[in-house]
Amino acid sequence: xxxxxxxxxxxxxxxxxxxxxxxxxxxxxxxxxxxxxxxxxxxxxxxxxxxxxxxxxxxxxxxxxxxxxxxxxxxxxxxxxxxxxxxxxxxxxxxxxxxxxxxxxxxxxxxxxxxxxxxxxxxxxxxxxxxxxxxxxxxxxxxxxxxxxxxxxxxxxxxxxxxxxxxxxxxxxxxxxxxxxxxx
Numbered sequence: 780x781x782x783x784x785x786x787x788x789x790x791x792x793x794x795x796x797x798x799x800x801x802x803x804x805x806x807x808x809x810x811x812x813x814x815x816x817x818x819x820x821x822x823x824x825x826x827x828x829x830x831x832x833x834x835x836x837x838x839x840x841x842x843x844x845x846x847x848x849x850x851x852x853x854x855x856x857x858x859x860x861x862x863x864x865x866x867x868x869x870x871x872x873x874x875x876x877x878x879x880x881x882x883x884x885x886x887x888x889x890x891x892x893x894x895x896x897x898x899x900x901x902x903x904x905x906x907x908x909x910x911x912x913x914x915x916x917x918x919x920x921x922x923x924x925x926x927x928x929x930x931x932x933x934x935x936x937x938x939x940x941x942x943x944x945x946x947x948x949x950x951x952x953x954x955x956x957x958x959x960x961x962x963x
Contacts, residue, residue, distance in 0.1 A: 821874060822855065822856040822857055822858045823855045823856065823857050823858065823867040823869070823877045823879075824857075824858045825857055825858070825861065825862050825865055825867065825879060826862070827862050828862065828881060828884060829884070829885055830862065830863060830864055830881060830882070830883040830884050830885075831883060831885065832864075832882070832883030832884070832925075832926040832927075833862075833863035833864035833882060833883035834863060834864070834883070835882075835883055835925065835926050837882070837883075837924060837925045837926045837952050838863075838864040838882035838883045838926055839864075840951050840952065841864075841882050841928065841947065841948065841951060841952060842864060842866060842882065844947050844950075844951050845866050845880065845944075845947060846943060846947070848868070849868045849878060849939055849940040849943050849944070850937070850939035850940070850943070851870060851939075852868035852869055852870060852877075852878055852939075852940065853868060853869070853870075853871050854866065854867070854868050855867040855868055855869050855877055862881070863883070864881060864882040864883045865879065865880065865881050865882075866879070866880045867879050867880070868940070875933065876915070876916060876933040877933075878930065878931065878932055878933070878936060878940045879929075879930070879931045880928065880929070880930050880931075880944065881928070881929045881931075882926055882927075882928050882929075883926045883927070884920075884926075884927045884928070884929055885927065886922075886927055886958065886959075886960065887905065887907060887920050887922075887927065887929075888960075889905070889907050890905050890920065890922055890959050890960060891959050891960040891961065891962050892959045892960070892961060892962050893962050894959055896922065899938075899941050899942060899945040900942060900945035900946050900948075900949050901945070901949040901954070902921050902923065902924075902945040902948045902949050903921070903922055903923040903957065904919045904920065904921055904922070904941065904945075905919070905920045905922050906918070906919050906920075907919075907920070915933060915934045916931055916932060916933045916934060917931070917932055917934070918930065918931045918932075919931075919932065919941055921944075921945075921948055922957060922958075922959070923954050923955055923956075923957055924948060924952045924953070924954065924955055925952065925953070925955050926952075928944075928948065930944055
């Protein structure tokens with residue numbers, strides 16, 4: 780009977796077998812952290828819109844009072860040159876469509892005497908759904924202040940942005956008479 784000796788592995792082979800998976804895991808963690816930082820730093824690109832009242836006292840006051848957070852959404856940087864009187868928020872670390880506020884806009888074309896309004900925290904809002912235009916968002920217009928204020932929300936955002944912005948508007952901007960377009 781012959782005795783079989785257990786096969787001996789070289790220390791270098793054992794060290795390599797342990798080090799390679801550890802290096803791979805470390806590399807994946809570092810890559811995830813770097814990508815997360817890149818996502819958070821990615822600024823929002825906004826197109827210009829006609830906003831004749833963007834430099835008004837109302838818009839300056841509103842922009843100065845806007846919160847850094849709208850529920851779970853955080854204020855996002857806007858690519859320069861940023862359109863006047865705008866702000867954006869989005870989920871931290873995600874590149875989803877942001878919630879966008881614009882102040883000083885012209886009266887929305889759809890806002891006429893037959894338009895249905897919703898009252899949120901003492902602010903009258905008029906909603907324009909993007910679904911009819913193939914968009915996955917809706918825009919809410921505050922129509923009872925000295926300037927028209929638009930808040931564009933991706934579908935599924937929930938009511939928090941409208942509620943929080945309504946509180947800021949009602950606290951800092953005085954209410955005005957409605958000025959809808961005539962029907963027809």
